[in-house]
Amino acid sequence: MPYRADWCKTAEMVPPLSILITGASAGIGAATATALAPLGHRLVLCGRRPEPLQALADQLGALAVPADVAQPADRARLLERTAAHLGDVPDVVIHAAGAFALGPVAGDEANLLERLWPVNVQAPYALAAATLPAMIRRGSGRHIFIGSVAGRRCFPGNGAYSATKFALRGLWGVLDEELRGTGVSATLIEPAATDTPLWDPIARDASPGLPERRAMLRPEEVAAFVVFAATRPAGVVPSLLTVRAER
Numbered sequence: 001m002p003y004r005a006d007w008c009k010t011a012e013m014v015p016p017l018s019i020l021i022t023g024a025s026a027g028i029g030a031a032t033a034t035a036l037a038p039l040g041h042r043l044v045l046c047g048r049r050p051e052p053l054q055a056l057a058d059q060l061g062a063l064a065v066p067a068d069v070a071q072p073a074d075r076a077r078l079l080e081r082t083a084a085h086l087g088d089v090p091d092v093v094i095h096a097a098g099a100f101a102l103g104p105v106a107g108d109e110a111n112l113l114e115r116l117w118p119v120n121v122q123a124p125y126a127l128a129a130a131t132l133p134a135m136i137r138r139g140s141g142r143h144i145f146i147g148s149v150a151g152r153r154c155f156p157g158n159g160a161y162s163a164t165k166f167a168l169r170g171l172w173g174v175l176d177e178e179l180r181g182t183g184v185s186a187t188l189i190e191p192a193a194t195d196t197p198l199w200d201p202i203a204r205d206a207s208p209g210l211p212e213r214r215a216m217l218r219p220e221e222v223a224a225f226v227v228f229a230a231t232r233p234a235g236v237v238p239s240l241l242t243v244r245a246e247r
């Protein structure tokens with residue numbers, strides 16, 4: 001097979017893409033938006049809190065759509081506003097919205113799974129289900145799911161979160177099979193612990209095995225892998241990427 005120079009394209013060389021990012025107001029999603037904007041891509045940013053979302057969108061020249069991706073009506077409005085702004089279904093959807101909580105399964109009266117499932121699993125499933133038909137008709141598109149090390153390894157206290165991230169891994173794996181030959185692809189990126197606001201409510205003594213925040217991955221480091229996956233040329237599928245810190 002002849003050598004194709006575009007396989008070695010850097011992110012800077014890729015023509016402008018239209019990209020929807022959920023969970024864009026903080027953490028990994030915000031770092032990804034911040035890395036993609038200077039490359040000239042057209043971004044739609046989604047998160048629940050309007051103020052930080054709008055502030056980032058103004059800074060990056062992006063469209064902010066405040067929405068709760070756990071709510072079907074919000075998802076429909078998000079997709080309508082995205083299509084109206086971009087003129088088509090996005091080239092790339094980055095599913096970075098996520099919720100996290102720790103606690104043993106035994107005696108979980110808060111039913112953490114009920115809180116985490118709609119954001120971590122139902123939302124990416126529904127957004128993929130709604131956008132894939134148009135992507136498949138067009139013959140191009142990417143869904144990039146932010147999974148977690150907790151989607152392949154089991155840690156005590158992680159019952160609800162791990163259940164959602166193993167489920168997300170299942171969704172990605174099925175899509176990886178279903179989408180073959182369509183020009184549309186699914187990527188799963190599984191970072192280890194990353195120093196984002198997700199950890200702010202977690203007391204360190206609640207889970208003694210956790211790394212210190214300064215030893216965790218930084219959101220920009222994870223964002224670099226998301227940008228890499230988003231900007232691969234057609235015909236190359238970055239299927240599964242795991243990311244961990246070693247320092």
Ligand SMILES: NC(=O)c1ccc[n+]([C@@H]2O[C@H](COP(=O)([O-])OP(=O)(O)OC[C@H]3O[C@@H](n4cnc5c(N)ncnc54)[C@H](OP(=O)(O)O)[C@@H]3O)[C@@H](O)[C@H]2O)c1
Binds near residue numbers: 022047068
């Ligand atoms: N941090 C880690 O250690 C780590 C490691 C592996 C994987 N991950 C995964 O990476 C993804 C991003 O996590 P992060 O660390 O960047 O978390 P984060 O700093 O807490 O940011 C989460 C983002 O998701 C948004 N969000 C949460 N619930 C939402 C909802 N219902 N609808 C719309 N937006 C929502 C938040 O904005 P609003 O609050 O304004 O809605 C925020 O923009 C998550 O899927 C997480 O599970 C994180």
